[in-house]
Amino acid sequence: MTFDQLSSRAQTVYKVLQDFVDNECIPALSIFEQQLGTGAARFQSVPPIMERLKARAKQLGLWNLFLGPEFGDLGAGLTNFEYGHMAELMGRCIRLAPEACNCSAPDTGNIEVLAKYGTPSQKERWLTPLLAGEIRSAFAMTEPAVASSDATNISTSISRQGNSWVVNGRKWWITGAGDPRCKLFLVMGKSNPGSSNVHLQQSIVLVPADTPGVQVVRPLQVFGYDDAPAGHCEVVFKDVKVPLDNIILGEGRGFEVMQGRLGPGRIHHCMRAIGMAERAMELTLARITSREAFGRKLAENAVVMHQIGNCRMDVEQARLLVLHAADKMDRVDPKAAQREIAIAKIRVPNLVLQVLDHCIQMHGAAGLGVDLPLAEMYAGARCLRIADGPDDAHLSQLGRNEIQKYLKKHKSQSSKL
Structure with a gap:
């Protein structure tokens, strides 16, 4: 399992990415931090240097590298083995390189969910701009009131009321929720708590970030680091209503x-x-x-x-x-x-x-x-x-x-x- 086992195309991508990370992303770190500013301003705008790096990555063909052959022409078509080498290179500049190549979490996972399970309308509204790097997203699962390591404990409720799903709950450590470009939450909660199968009680719904009742309470810090502008935030969903067709795959299929x-x-x-x-x-x-x-x-x-x-x-x-x-x-x-x-x-x-x-x-x-x-x-x-x-x-x-x-x-x- 060496570099020599990569396809000739993957080797070419690797060399271009290596140069991009070492000679463009790493030198841009200090500029990124300066442009972020201090205090609350760190979550109110995106440093212009990031958009310039994204444009450069697109120009170099270093875009959506994480999407493998099974996703057709949505991504670079690299295998997991090949992408592993690319991800290592991006990890050398963890703050900038993954996002610059549209390969940063949680967007990568959310993109895969929408690509695999999304309806045509869901893909048109959310997948297309995510693939283009025009918006960002968050995955809301972890909760402060329960041991979320056991996902069957999730207590956020997703109840059906007429033509809507109504979401109520409190989440935290929600990566990306602080970003002003975050336009979408994938929220996991219990839609059928009475099911005898604990793994069929949960559903995942799409919640636009500007839906009434969505409140980003605060960014949380990890050993004093805030990871601005994306952040890891505490978020409250209070009587949040979304259409029934905002569910992913179907009711009870969250797991x-x-x-x-x-x-x-x-x-x-x-x-x-x-x-x-x-x-x-x-x-x-x-x-x-x-x-x-x-x-x-x-x-x-x-x-x-x-x-x-x-x-x-x-x-x-x-x-x-x-x-x-x-x-x-x-x-x-x-x-x-x-x-x-x-x-x-x-x-x-x-x-x-x-x-x-x-x-x-x-x-x-x-x-x-x-x-x-x-x-x-x-x-x-x-x-x-x-x-x-x-x-x-x-x-x-x-x-x-x-x-x-x-x-x-x-x-x-x-x-x-």
């Missing part, structure tokens, strides 16, 4: 939609995280080979050598886990690759966090500040141990599946004796 959305997204997150780790290692290698302490270069210290060695092993292990999962998704499908996706989802953020922790340590006090991206990278990677399902939930399911697999095999073998 089905959600599972179709999360598999690829988990791989995207993991590979972008590896890009962060590679960028952190580059910054660290530049520092230790140029900085002296106690009469010699830091790179000559055996402890530092060990830390760099451990970082390299962690990154390589993480990359192979993700590419293995992506390859299996290509050969079978996300459901059949559930085991490999779960392993990557659990292990990769932890490995990346170890790398970032070493890199911060080797930078000393500088690693903790805002002059370098290391602390912000750490905050982002730490989120991944909770986002799209916490480690513990995935680990329990993984262990349960392994036990059931053994018992099934053991029972089968015993019956033959």
Whole structure:
């Protein structure tokens, strides 16, 4: 599973993207932060540099790279394995590159939902402008009042009243809700709480952001970082009415939609995280080979050598886990690759966090500040141990599946004796 295994077209895209990220996105970071401003202004406008980067990405053919062959001409047609390499490159500039290429969450997952399950009218109204990067969207699932790691706990109500669905509930950590370009919420709630099947109680409805009753309460911070202008927000839906045809796929099919959305997204997150780790290692290698302490270069210290060695092993292990999962998704499908996706989802953020922790340590006090991206990278990677399902939930399911697999095999073998 190496670069040489990519198609010639994917290799060309990779090289163009690598140049775009390193020579256009990373140098634009300081401009982006300056244009964001301070305080509430950070959520009121989008830095002009972002639109210039998006225009440049379109010009270079680096647009909607996440949409694979199954989506026809909507995207670049890359396989999951090929896109994994691209996502890693974009992770090197996590703040700008994914959005510049229209490959940032939560839009990627929402686009896939609309492309797979949307009606023609839903696609015309929402999918088309999302694909063009003209608007942004949010996925509203997590709630403050319940343990959302168990999605059957979701308490937001979606009730049918006449020709409308009425949504009532409070959500939080809703990525993208603070962006002034956010025009659409995909909201998960219970439309049939009395169903005996707990996985058929939920539905997902499309809620335009300007619908009366939608209130973005506040942006939340992760270790002090606000991720403006997108943010991670607390949002209240109070007597929000939308047409009946705003439901996705059908009533009671929220879990089905959600599972179709999360598999690829988990791989995207993991590979972008590896890009962060590679960028952190580059910054660290530049520092230790140029900085002296106690009469010699830091790179000559055996402890530092060990830390760099451990970082390299962690990154390589993480990359192979993700590419293995992506390859299996290509050969079978996300459901059949559930085991490999779960392993990557659990292990990769932890490995990346170890790398970032070493890199911060080797930078000393500088690693903790805002002059370098290391602390912000750490905050982002730490989120991944909770986002799209916490480690513990995935680990329990993984262990349960392994036990059931053994018992099934053991029972089968015993019956033959």
